[in-house]
Each structure stands twice: as structure tokens, then as C-alpha cells.
Amino acid sequence: MAVLPPTTPDSHPAAxxxxxRNVGKIYRSLLGNSVKAVEEFSLQVGEGEILGIAGPNGxxxxxxxxMMLGYLRPTxxxxxxNGMPARTYxxxxxxxxxxxxxxxxxxxxxxxxLVRYATLAGIPESQIPAHVNTVIEKLGLAEHRDKKxxxxxxxxxxxxxxxxxxxxxxxxxxxxxPTHGLDPVWTQRFRDIVEELRxxxxxxxxxxxxxxxxxRLADRVAIIDHGRLQRVVSTGYDQTQQTTTRFRLTLATGHxxxxxxxxxxxxxxxxxxxxxxxxxxxxxxxxxxxxSRGALISSVVPERSVLEQQFREAVGExx
Amino acid sequence: xxxxxxxxxxxxxxxxxxxxRGIAIMIIGLLWGYTLIAPMRAAMGAAFDVGPGSPxxxxxxxxxxxxxxxSVLIALNGVVSADRKMGYYRFLFSKPVSAVAYYAQLFFVxxxxxxxxxxxxxxxxxxxxPTFKILNFxxxxxxxxxxMGGIGFFLSVATRFDWLTLAAVWLGSRILRDFYGDTPxxxxxxxxxxxxxxxxxxxxxxxxxxxxxHAGAVVWLLGYGALFLALGLLLLHRGSLAD
Numbered sequence: 001m002a003v004l005p006p007t008t009p010d011s012h013p014a015a016x017x018x019x020x021r022n023v024g025k026i027y028r029s030l031l032g033n034s035v036k037a038v039e040e041f042s043l044q045v046g047e048g049e050i051l052g053i054a055g056p057n058g059x060x061x062x063x064x065x066x067m068m069l070g071y072l073r074p075t076x077x078x079x080x081x082n083g084m085p086a087r088t089y090x091x092x093x094x095x096x097x098x099x100x101x102x103x104x105x106x107x108x109x110x111x112x113x114l115v116r117y118a119t120l121a122g123i124p125e126s127q128i129p130a131h132v133n134t135v136i137e138k139l140g141l142a143e144h145r146d147k148k149x150x151x152x153x154x155x156x157x158x159x160x161x162x163x164x165x166x167x168x169x170x171x172x173x174x175x176x177x178p179t180h181g182l183d184p185v186w187t188q189r190f191r192d193i194v195e196e197l198r199x200x201x202x203x204x205x206x207x208x209x210x211x212x213x214x215x216r217l218a219d220r221v222a223i224i225d226h227g228r229l230q231r232v233v234s235t236g237y238d239q240t241q242q243t244t245t246r247f248r249l250t251l252a253t254g255h256x257x258x259x260x261x262x263x264x265x266x267x268x269x270x271x272x273x274x275x276x277x278x279x280x281x282x283x284x285x286x287x288x289x290x291x292s293r294g295a296l297i298s299s300v301v302p303e304r305s306v307l308e309q310q311f312r313e314a315v316g317e318x319x
Numbered sequence: 320x321x322x323x324x325x326x327x328x329x330x331x332x333x334x335x336x337x338x339x340r341g342i343a344i345m346i347i348g349l350l351w352g353y354t355l356i357a358p359m360r361a362a363m364g365a366a367f368d369v370g371p372g373s374p375x376x377x378x379x380x381x382x383x384x385x386x387x388x389x390s391v392l393i394a395l396n397g398v399v400s401a402d403r404k405m406g407y408y409r410f411l412f413s414k415p416v417s418a419v420a421y422y423a424q425l426f427f428v429x430x431x432x433x434x435x436x437x438x439x440x441x442x443x444x445x446x447x448x449p450t451f452k453i454l455n456f457x458x459x460x461x462x463x464x465x466x467m468g469g470i471g472f473f474l475s476v477a478t479r480f481d482w483l484t485l486a487a488v489w490l491g492s493r494i495l496r497d498f499y500g501d502t503p504x505x506x507x508x509x510x511x512x513x514x515x516x517x518x519x520x521x522x523x524x525x526x527x528x529x530x531x532x533h534a535g536a537v538v539w540l541l542g543y544g545a546l547f548l549a550l551g552l553l554l555l556h557r558g559s560l561a562d
Contacts, residue, residue: 069412070412071408071409071559071560071561072559072561073559073562090413091412094415094416097410098411103406103407103409104406104407105336118410119324119327120328120411121324121415122414122415161410
């Protein structure tokens with residue numbers, strides 16, 4: 001089995017699970033017009049990894065996922081899962097997939113829809129009721145199980161979509177805009193569910209506009225724009241990274257000492273200061289200095305997450 | 320394993336057929352049969368005796384064979400294209416299932432559904448016209464399902480407007496064959512490639528009446544449909560499910 005290089009110096013190499021190899025997709029109309037949806041996209045995803053895919057609308061995220069599930073054939077390049085062509089892998093093993101648009105026959109009942117998908121997923125008939133009840137319980141759909149799909153609200157439909165993706169213990173999960181339409185309570189619950197799903201032998205892909213969500217859930221985030229991979233960002237804080245970052249500091253006491261430690265601090269409100277540093281070491285050194293001068297710090301918050309900063313740079317560069 | 324789970328899923332496919340298409344086929348078949356045969360029966364009174372050789376027999380053949388053609392059109396309308404248009408394929412085929420096997424099974428489950436509907440209609444007709452042979456009619460329905468349905472299936476894979484396209488191909492072939500089928504020259508040769516709709520009248524009259532037909536005509540009809548069914552499955556295998 002092929003392995004990926006470690007993503008961080010202290011991590012182990014992961015077995016390669018998904019590989020996009022120089023993938024391109026051009027949509028052609030009957031009139032001869034063509035649109036390049038994805039271009040020269042190469043990326044490897046390892047076992048146990050949660051990979052985020054971020055990009056503006058029309059960046060090519062959904063096209064990439066459609067090629068990964070074998071619903072679309074790449075115009076150039078290939079997508080392989082565990083060394084097999086993507087469609088072959090899906091037909092043999094299945095993938096837990098939540099699509100951006102939840103398309104379930106509106107005439108089906110919520111619970112029978114899950115029974116149908118469970119049957120196709122190959123869950124033994126005797127175990128289907130237990131699997132269906134588990135996901136219904138997990139996704140809070142008990143009071144809606146008898147309803148027709150067309151009677152479900154957007155949020156409940158989204159949860160039903162997620163429920164069908166979780167029916168079986170899949171090795172690969174692909175979640176396209178998973179919190180789209182969910183209320184804040186279920187958005188938080190979804191994050192907990194994804195954390196519960198994290199396993200060393202499971203690979204999860206999450207495509208989302210929500211950078212905060214990806215920052216919290218993903219190990220790495222592939223930023224794409226105009227169908228091209230712009231960069232891959234590790235969401236953990238890289239100690240070696242030298243990037244200018246702005247933080248908002250809130251002080252309980254010692255306001256008068258702030259400029260002794262942060263000479264360029266800008267006042268942002270009552271007891272709040274914006275400071276700019278070039279590295280996390282510089283920030284910690286200055287904070288230690290400030291505390292040694294008697295100041296009490298109540299919070300230090302980055303103005304933007306690492307991912308948000310990288311996203312702005314990547315998408316800005318490609319415009 | 321994959322076959323077993325698909326076989327289990329066939330019960331859901333059959334249920335969908337009954338609810339979405341079977342009921343419509345039954346209603347249309349009953350209404351059509353009733354509106355054409357009931358007035359004839361009322362007019363003839365005690366003299367109503369429709370059997371092979373009677374003047375009313377061709378009407379029975381026309382009505383029943385038309386019901387079969389219409390049923391096939393209803394059964395296979397959107398059989399593949401609707402799932403693609405509506406996006407239902409996304410969740411169905413993220414499961415460990417081959418789209419080719421799924422739709423091949425669907426084709427034959429719907430065939431069973433059409434034959435079941437035709438059986439009910441044939442039993443009803445048989446009570447009115449005792450000389451009407453149920454088994455002959457079912458054989459005819461099966462042949463037409465393969466012949467016409469195979470083309471319909473291919474069109475459902477290849478286009479989004481399969482019902483309309485199939486009706487156009489079927490009707491267009493009939494018209495072009497009537498115009499150019501017996502003329503000398505290249506036009507008659509090209510027309511030969513079109514669906515063998517010209518065989519239908521001969522085959523329907525012969526099979527429904529006597530249970531037999533010219534083997535060449537039947538093979539031509541079945542072969543043409545089977546070829547397009549295979550082409551449709553090949554296109555599913557080679558092409559993309561998403562647009």
C-alpha cells in the first residue's frame with residue numbers, strides 16, 4: 001500500500017486512500033461552448049485524515065466530489081481510491097456521501113427511505129431496523145420518521161441526508177456542505193458527530209464554505225479556486241511558519257504597560273488592543289514580558305484563523 | 320453479495336412501479352378498452368360474438384396492442400433520466416451498487432409489472448370476450464416490452480426527454496416505413512435501420528389470435544430491442560451519471 005509523507009514533523013506517514021492525479025474536467029455544450037470546471041488537480045488524502053475542501057462558489061468543489069464518487073468521468077487524469085478507479089471502488093465498497101443538494105424521492109417516507117438505502121448498502125435484513133433506528137436517534141429525526149420527505153423542513157432534510165450517509169460503517173465519508181440549512185444547535189451537534197466519526201482507518205472529506213467549521217474539523221484544507229488547487233493548509237498552528245498575524249488582546253489590568261511590550265499596539269476598545277506579530281514565538285515573548293510587568297490578560301484571539309488568512313491570500317492571488 | 324442486495328431491492332422497485340406507473344396503466348387500459356368495446360357490445364346485444372374471423376376482431380387487436388404500446392411508454396418514461404434529472408442517483412449509487420446492474424434489474428422488474436398489469440386487463444377482457452386468449456396476449460406484451468422498451472431504455476440513458484423521443488422515433492419510423500419502405504433505392508435501405516414497427520401489425524394479429532407468428536419478424540423485433548437495451552447499459556457503464 002502506498003503511503004503519504006507525514007503532514008507534520010511528529011506525525012506518522014498515513015496509507016494513501018484517495019488520489020487525484022492531474023485531474024481535469026471540461027464541460028462541453030452541444031453548441032460547442034466549453035467550461036473548464038477543474039484543471040490539473042492533484043492531491044493525495046491519507047487514511048485517518050479529515051480533509052477540508054474550501055473554495056468560493058463555482059470553484060469546482062462539487063465537480064471534484066462527483067469525480068471522486070465516479071458520477072463524472074474526468075476529461076483528463078484519474079481519481080483512484082485504494083488503488084482502484086473511483087467508480088470501481090464505490091461499486092465494491094460504497095462511500096458515506098452527503099451531497100450539497102439533498103435529492104431523495106419526495107414521495108418516500110423518511111424511515112422507509114433509510115430502509116431502502118440500508119438495503120442497497122448491503123446491511124443484512126435483520127439488522128436494518130437497528131441501523132435505521134440508530135441514525136434516526138443520532139440525528140434527532142424520531143418525531144419526523146413517519147413524514148414524507150416532501151414534508152420535511154430544510155434542516156430535517158439535511159439531517160436525513162446525513163443519516164443515510166451514516167447508515168453503515170464506511171471507510172470513506174464525503175460531506176458536501178454538511179451544515180447547509182442546519183440551525184446553530186444542529187451545526188454544533190454535527191461537529192460533535194464528525195469528531196465521533198474520526199477513526200484511524202477512516203478518511204473524511206468535507207467541502208464547505210464555512211472556514212471556521214473546516215478550521216475546527218479538518219486536519220488539512222485544500223483551497224481551490226477556478227478549478228485549480230491553490231494551496232493545501234494544515235489547520236494546526238505551524239510553529240515554523242513566519243506569517244504576520246493580527247491578534248486582539250483584552251487586558252484586565254496593566255493597560256498603561258501595553259506599549260512597553262507591544263510598541264505598535266492599537267487601541268480597539270475598552271481594554272482591547274490589536275497587535276501584529278510575525279510569529280507565535282514573538283507573540284509569546286511579548287505576552288510573557290507584558291505579564292512580567294504586572295498586566296493581567298483576559299483573552300488573546302487571532303483576528304483571523306490561519307485558514308481564513310490563507311484562504312484570503314490564495315483566493316486573492318488567483319483572482 | 321451485490322446481486323443479493325439488489326435482488327432484495329427489487330421489491331422496492333416493484334412497489335414503485337405499482338404506485339407510480341401500474342395504477343395509471345390499469346386506469347388507462349380499462350378506460351380505453353371500455354370506451355371502445357362497451358358501445359360495440361351494447362349495439363350488438365345478444366349477437367355480440369367477437370372471435371377470430373369476426374368483423375370486430377381487428378378492433379379488439381388494435382385496442383389491446385395499443386394498450387400494450389402505451390403501457391410500455393408509461394412504464395419506461397424517465398426510467399433512467401428521471402433519477403439523473405432529479406439527482407436521486409447521488410445517494411443510490413454512493414452505496415456499493417453498480418448502476419448498470421441496478422437499471423438492468425429495474426428494466427426487468429418493470430417488465431414483470433407491465434405483464435402483471437396486462438394479465439389483469441386480459442382477464443377482464445376475457446370475461447367479456449371469451450375467445451380472447453390471455454396467454455397469447457401476454458406473449459405479445461412481453462415481445463413488445465423488449466422491442467419498444469429496449470429502445471426506450473436506451474433513449475432514457477442518452478437523453479432527458481425519453482418519452483417524447485421514443486414516441487417520435489416509434490411514430491416517425493412507422494411513417495417513414497410507410498413512405499419509403501417499399502420504394503427502390505437508398506431510402507428503403509436507410510429505412511430498414513429504423514425500429515421494425517412495420518412488423519407490429521402482422522405480429523400482433525398473429526400472436527394475439529393464434530399464439531404464433533413469423534419467427535423472423537419476432538426475432539427482428541426482439542433483436543432490435545435487445546440491441547438497444549445492451550447499448551443503453553453500455554452507455555451507462557461508459558458514461559457519466561451526473562451532467
